[in-house]
Amino acid sequence: MYQPTVTEENYLKAIYHLSNTGTKSVNTSSIATSMETTAASVTDMLRKLSDKEWINYEKYKGVKITRKGEKVALGIIRKHRLWEVFLTNILEFEWEEVHQMAEELEHVSSEELIKRLDKFLGHPKFDPHGDPIPDQTGKMESHDKFNLSAGEPGEKYIITGVTDHSTLFLKHLRKYGLLPGVTVSIAEIMDYDKSMLVKVSKDKFHLSLEVSKNILIKKYVSSK
Amino acid sequence: MYQPTVTEENYLKAIYHLSNTGTKSVNTSSIATSMETTAASVTDMLRKLSDKEWINYEKYKGVKITRKGEKVALGIIRKHRLWEVFLTNILEFEWEEVHQMAEELEHVSSEELIKRLDKFLGHPKFDPHGDPIPDQTGKMESHDKFNLSAGEPGEKYIITGVTDHSTLFLKHLRKYGLLPGVTVSIAEIMDYDKSMLVKVSKDKFHLSLEVSKNILIKKYVSSK
DNA sequence: TTATAAGTTTAGACAAATCTAAAAATAGTA
């Protein structure tokens, strides 16, 4: 068993996310893009990760994360999301401010620290952006989320998360009060540009497709 | 203005501590010892730190930290000690467990994070080991501490800190309940080996010189 | 005051993570 370096942890996290989010296969250039580095650097790192059995890698054939690698990635993601909860709930940061800090805090190594932090925070199941927090074994909730852009006029939904985590987008949503847990109902969808009119408590907003595509929702059901 | 690397931060912290704690000048080998590295590595680093104006360094002449360097060091020490308070007071770690975790947390860069952590903790003036926490400008309390080994029989003192921060020593002290804030009175000092009999609330303990030398105290004065 | 010891610096090398430029392999298309 090897102890991953900070860089290796970041690569594994990126590969994990690309494996689970994107539709296309995880190739060298997609990793390079997400890590903001060159394809050559990625190739070097893939060999290292493969040597340590965190990924299966064959030259020119792309990458598949192993069970071991997934365990490392989920550990980092767990830390990241727990620290995000700490930063918003305890230190009262806004949800768009916490990502960068959590990127650093996630690499603090102590397992006992994260165990106690989890307990202190009351074992939260979701981070401030609605992303599920893996438990110590790597398991996490994943209620069937779908895009607000796929919602239907007249229906009521609860916001459960976002797919764009950029500061700019999160700030934009907060302006409308469109946060996880909030109830929205779709008043109208425009045929022309697929933009929609939504009702949030007493306010009505016009959301572009660009925006609605990046909001995750679940069906509204009264009582829980 | 440069942004120090983690390694540079650790060197500056070590140099700051050697400048303020030890009696002898800060030379290459003392830094090497405290950083657990070789003299050659230290020489390389001293040139870098000097280039960035965090120290004044002349070959073969030793090192003096600059105002700028001191500011960096005090920033790290502030973070370290605030995180130690967080780990003991909020996450309920024991005082001998927190040092290693704080060594990692101190390098998390956000100034705003540390500002909010400080506020959340109630602007503590001392860490769990009794060491003063610098404020944002680098100022800190420094009430005239002295060694328990220099105390006098019949006198009453309050423990204010320790000079040995090792886990082993801290665990040892906790066994006796010898923590910062606790009142001790010296019942007797043995001529032969300078060991002492001390009273802590209702218990009496025998402390070797080795131990009493590493406990910091101040005179007891009733009411504050 | 000269010899030796102790401490410090230089020289040269290495590992990790990165880069650019060139070569090789794969994919897309006429």
Add this chain to the structure above:
DNA sequence: TACTATTTTTAGATTTGTCTAAACTTATAA
């Protein structure tokens, strides 16, 4: 199918922080 474009890998360098071994300074002592 064969040519071209895209993607990926290799080769060779660079930077940071480290090392060992040798050379050099300063301190100590006969």
